[in-house]
Amino acid sequence: MKTIPTAFFILLIPFVLSAQKYNTIGGLRIGDDFGISFAQRIANKSTIELNLQPGTFAGRQMTALLVKQHYSLLTKRFNFFMGAGAFSRKIPVSGIDIPQQNSSQGLH
Template identity: 45%
Template sequence: MKKNYLLTIFILGFSFSTFAQQYGTALGLRLGNSDLNRTLGLSVQQRVAPKITLEGIIQTDFSRNSTTSILVERHHSLLSKRFNFYYGGGMAFGSEESFQKRPETKEIIHTYGNQTLGIDLIGGVELALAGAVISLDYKPNINLTGREEFYRGQIGISARTILVKSKDQKKKQRQRQKAKNARKQSSSKTTFSDWFKKD
């Protein structure tokens, strides 16, 4: 029993020490489900640092709720190079319906078209396989303005295709850095005759 625990701890520790996100840019669909509605959305993820991605999500229920989220996410590998978990947060804004309770009359006032602003948190797992990224996440929203409910949560499933692989992105970054360094070196070289040229 102790051996199994030690083996599990070793594997998890090794997994956390390496980051193995296999893509640079991924684009696809996100299906969201909450107590209030079901949404269909567009999700794009862009790797901006070895363990960091930016994700933009635009989603709607094609009725009374449409939101846009911009999230910063931190990734950690889990058990294998293609399977990892992530967490993060960011801002969300949109047009949503709201339910306001009036205890004195025992009424619920339902409004829609409310311009909302809030904070989104996110946590999930993802699997990169055969040029695609499949993820399952939970995305709670904390309302700052525009809606009566302070908190709403949503479970989402995303399927994204890899547009740019991580190694291709790194190669382009190295090429740009190399060209930049070459330009700096060529501009810093001065000849003896340059000192005697008149301005």
């Protein structure tokens, strides 16, 4: 019975590994609310990423701008990254009569 998940994982690896090569990419983000993400390669192993979460469903607004440096593990496309950036976040405060929001800004 364990062979089915193992076989699925082995068949999925080539698609995951090939997904790491891009110059410009965008996509949907699913976390505590929905959002969009854009990434652009700015140097050989460096990318800049913009994450936008408008707070459509849960009311949690977030904007983040990140710079990442990628490091190869097994191949050029299988890597890990480290980075830093700035963010701004607004989270609604519930349980009070007047709607308010807690705001936070900072560095990652």
